[in-house]
Amino acid sequence: MISIEEAINIVKATAKPLLQKTVKTVEKSGSYSLSETIYSPINMPPFRQSAMDGYALHLHNNLTYKLIGEVKAGDAHQPHLKPGEAIRIFTGAPVPDSANAVVMQEKVLINENTLTIQNRVAENTNIRPEGEQVKKGDIALAKGTKLTPAAIGYLASLGVSNVTVFKKPSIALITTGNELVEAGKTLSYGKIYESNSKMLQSALYNLKFYDVSIHKVEDNYNKTVSKLKSVIAKNDMVIITGGISVGDYDFVGKALTELNVVERFYKVKQKPGKPLFFGNKEDKLIFALPGNPAAALTCFYAYVYIALQKMMDKEDTELPRVKAKSLTQFTKNGDRPQFLKAIYTNGHVEILEGQSSAMQQTFALANALVFVPEDITNIKINDTLETMLLPV
Structure with missing residues (x-):
């Protein structure tokens, strides 16, 4: 079991920029980054x-x-x-x-x-004057520029219709478990509705990653191996939820070993999300997240987010962190560092009730995660807390 800092450093060192290029129409290039410098084809404005x-x-x-x-x-x-x-x-x-x-x-x-x-x-x-904004042949936007709505409007004003951008990763989401039922179907005794794939797909869409496929696999070793082999071959990143612990029907770890996935780490000293796996097969990244929804989403923001930013060759790879004054008291159980679901507002943060790794309702209200180091047990009102701001 390794520390959070060690795990983050391993993710950063393992994830590499994709640097694959693709051509997009200007109107569909939003949030992509230019893989080539664009030189203005005209003066802008083109006349006085x-x-x-x-x-x-x-x-x-x-x-x-x-x-x-x-x-x-x-x-x-x-x-x-x-x-x-x-x-x-x-x-x-x-x-x-x-x-x-x-x-x-x-x-x-x-x-x-x-x-x-x-x-x-x-x-x-x-x-x-003619060419006040940019002159013909001069740099309009440099390689690496993120294409915001304003940038897209600017390129369109220059008559640019297509741009070459860095490809975004293709991502497969795999949920495991015989107990999972899709929403809309009858929920029989012993079953639960599957939510992790919808949750993580939404998180990816919110970050402008749209090449996402969803797969379900039963708690069966051979089927797990077959499914993992297929999606690893076809995608840049694979995110698995569930099946990574050491129960009799947790087959993900064994299947990854059979497929020669290199284990970079397994288990992180943290709460929630201790049974977290990260590895790679050549340039393909594989995360196996805990099955509990809140733990899975916490690990997504703490680790998967970093890998995605590295694959896009971004300098700022972690979510922003701020110092905030606590509006609540909290007592941490155990000696593991903890990520707490919270609401951040104007320099203050409220730690929410219901911190169980299975509590989705609490996460639904949160816009931040408070990080509590292992050497802190009690949080008092007005204590300064390290707070991770979640994407809105």
Whole structure:
């Protein structure tokens, strides 16, 4: 049995960036990271552009101008302005080459075809120069940039329709147990509804990992070996829940050994989630999480999350941790470090009741995990606690 710190370090050392590339349409590239630098195919803006609704001027020494026409967004014509002439213009419209300033509409007086400005206007006022954002051939977004909605909008404005990104891992979720029944079916005596796969799939979707398949295997050794062999061959990561302990019908550990999965660690000194397995077969990562739902989800956030970030070549691989003042008292049983389900708000944290590894209702309310080291037994109100913030 190893410490939490040792287990985290092993996960970080074992998980490697996938660095496989795939092409996505811009609109479907959200949350991916660029695998290649994108150079702008155009100037942005591609022409001198009005920054507001107003009037484009060919400046002269008088405050009055002759109004000779109009240019709106999307127009392609180029009126020629002589000194002292002006045109009506709208935000985003192309500014004629012969105009050298735009005055906002609130600062002019109009009398038929004569325009009078209140004050002199400096040259290039309210004109966005061609290539102000980015010039053709310059770097638009560098390799490794995460594609946020703003980044996607920016690339679309440059006319980019497809991007090459780093592939996200394919992930298989396997649930084990003869007692498990799918929701919607009749629950007979001795059975329970299976929830771990839905819970972990949702956690993965929340982190923008969508290449997820779900598999169920009975408590049967040969079937466990067959299923694991198949999903390990087809996926970058395999997450198993249940069957990793040492009971008569826990076959996962033996099956992994038969399949030559390298054990990196088994059992971590922590609560919940002591019977946690992590290993790999070449570049495939395998986690076997406890079957109890709250323990499985805790291990997911403490370890699987780190592996996923490493596979995506991210620098920040752990969930954010903050110091928070406790709003509650708590007494820890045993000498194992503990992750406690909690609610964090504005620098304070409330440890929730119902900390059993099977208590999903408590986890459903939590937005944080409080970490309690092994040498601390009693938590008092206003104690400073290390708090892991869960993804929202």
